[in-house]
Amino acid sequence: MASSLLKDELDIVIPTIRNLDFLEMWRPFFQPYHLIIVQDGDPSKTIKVPEGFDYELYNRNDINRILGPRANCISFKDSACRCFGYMVSKKKYIFTIDDDCFVASDPSGKQINALAQHIKNLLCPSTPFFFNTLYDPYRDGADFVRGYPFSLREGVPTAVSHGLWLNIPDYDAPTQLVKPLERNTRFVDAVLTIPKGTLFPMCGMNLAFDRDLIGPAMYFGLMGDGQPIGRYDDMWAGWCIKVICDHLGLGVKTGLPYIYHSKASNPFVNLRKEYKGIFWQEDIIPFFQQVILPKDCTTVQKCYIELAKQVKDKLSKVDPYFDKLADAMVTWIEAWDDLNPTGASAKLPNGKA
């Protein structure tokens, strides 16, 4: 039966260049929800959406019309364009999924309602300050183990739920080239909080978040057409959201739910998109590991603007691209605040819009 928990509080954001036939398989799970489709590439092309889904669709012309000159912060010809959908949503929660991801089955053969698991992850707290060896302590049949400080057992609000992939794993081009036949068949029945101070590679394929808590930091950067890099959109967002969540005392979870990732992208094409990123990440990650956000950064927006400043200061010497990216980060926040005048920041305890 279709579950429709948070039906009026969650949008599903799908970036695509093709007809959305993949939705047929998701129908029992997604149909109660509103979809935001971000059409990438040629705007004159018509994207078919299966009957019965409630959706709005934005192509490049729409993005340009809505954002005006600020549209240049939204990537073109790259699934990074999906973050436009986060910006125009008016809901509290976002689930985003790639159009080559299908419903996975658990080891008992039961179809996995990925969205329901993400909602569960987002609605229960995270535990970033101390590791619980039995994984998510709030799950049925689990708890905090001996030695876990009682003062930390309330946890903190969960801002991000990062889901995983059966079948085609999310490998970089070199690993794809070396292991073309590797498939992920291991179902790990766990959700865990990524500890404070630890960075992780956030994949945008199967991802949910609380837009009120972290939305303005979910910017997928400048990728694809006219940019020197691709396939680092979600990684960039992941590093940014993690340092901001750590600063604001919010949680990031990873693990369940799995989706079934059907098709590996072309490793040769990927290598061309990624190769600068493979060098740059060696500087980017130490940068994010040492970022300190000042105490007066009490809203996501303030944190993000401060981060943009530090990116400009510290990463521009790696490549002029980061100078442009830092500017786009600021443009993104301006556009976000324009479209969300009483947005996320106003809802944080000490927030000012």
Add this chain to the structure above:
Amino acid sequence: MASSLLKDELDIVIPTIRNLDFLEMWRPFFQPYHLIIVQDGDPSKTIKVPEGFDYELYNRNDINRILGPRANCISFKDSACRCFGYMVSKKKYIFTIDDDCFVASDPSGKQINALAQHIKNLLCPSTPFFFNTLYDPYRDGADFVRGYPFSLREGVPTAVSHGLWLNIPDYDAPTQLVKPLERNTRFVDAVLTIPKGTLFPMCGMNLAFDRDLIGPAMYFGLMGDGQPIGRYDDMWAGWCIKVICDHLGLGVKTGLPYIYHSKASNPFVNLRKEYKGIFWQEDIIPFFQQVILPKDCTTVQKCYIELAKQVKDKLSKVDPYFDKLADAMVTWIEAWDDLNPTGASAKLPNGKA
């Protein structure tokens, strides 16, 4: 078939007060290995060990004879006494297990060779500097995901492998009291590195470590007879080893293997042992979270002596017990170095014995 990987390089340490009938079930897995049995309580009692096992047994009289006045650093009437076994071992690896732990089965019904999994964990590297969302990247069928820096893919040596428990979970007394019927039935098919900078509750029930890399820090403290506290022996060791592993660039893994924990200890008795710890851990954990070890602490011994100093400085004000514990930490290192004159520290890159 009995696997006997590292047969001549690993000792199994078992603290006990009773006949070791539980070994019958472990025979196919443990018989190739040497056992070090640390008999707790009345030394005049005879502990029966099933036929065919190769073992040495130490009771309290042996401990007193071997360590002389330094024997006061070894707990009595508490399974913390097991660390005496770590000290007298001459092997590179230790596996320690409680005598109420039996062979668990995986979801397919196959008996789990816990020792073989620990050895696998210890022999392959850890990844403490960045989180891999597909868990242990060195496992068959897994790898580092997109966005994982290539410079970190060699990993670091693994010092500790922390295994888990099916059936009776390792809960504190309050949780035992509240959830007397809770059983852990979830088999999570994962091993993961606990990130640098993150503390965890280390349970001594099913634990393996590289004695050369971390042995001198595996001190289980002062617990039980004559002490104001119990059941924090493994926790204490876990906090100490984690900050030292982080400082020395060593890894700590948790997850597989599972053992089957048969019998919950009495929650009322546990509450009496634990209750001071429940208060104290609220101070102890922030203390360990802020510990900084100076650069010249290049061996485990030096780290541990420095840690003892900081415990005395910072925790004695919580309770005079910590003053005594800090002294015992120093005594432990003296005793360790006496029994291991060319011990672990000499084998570290910059180590001096």
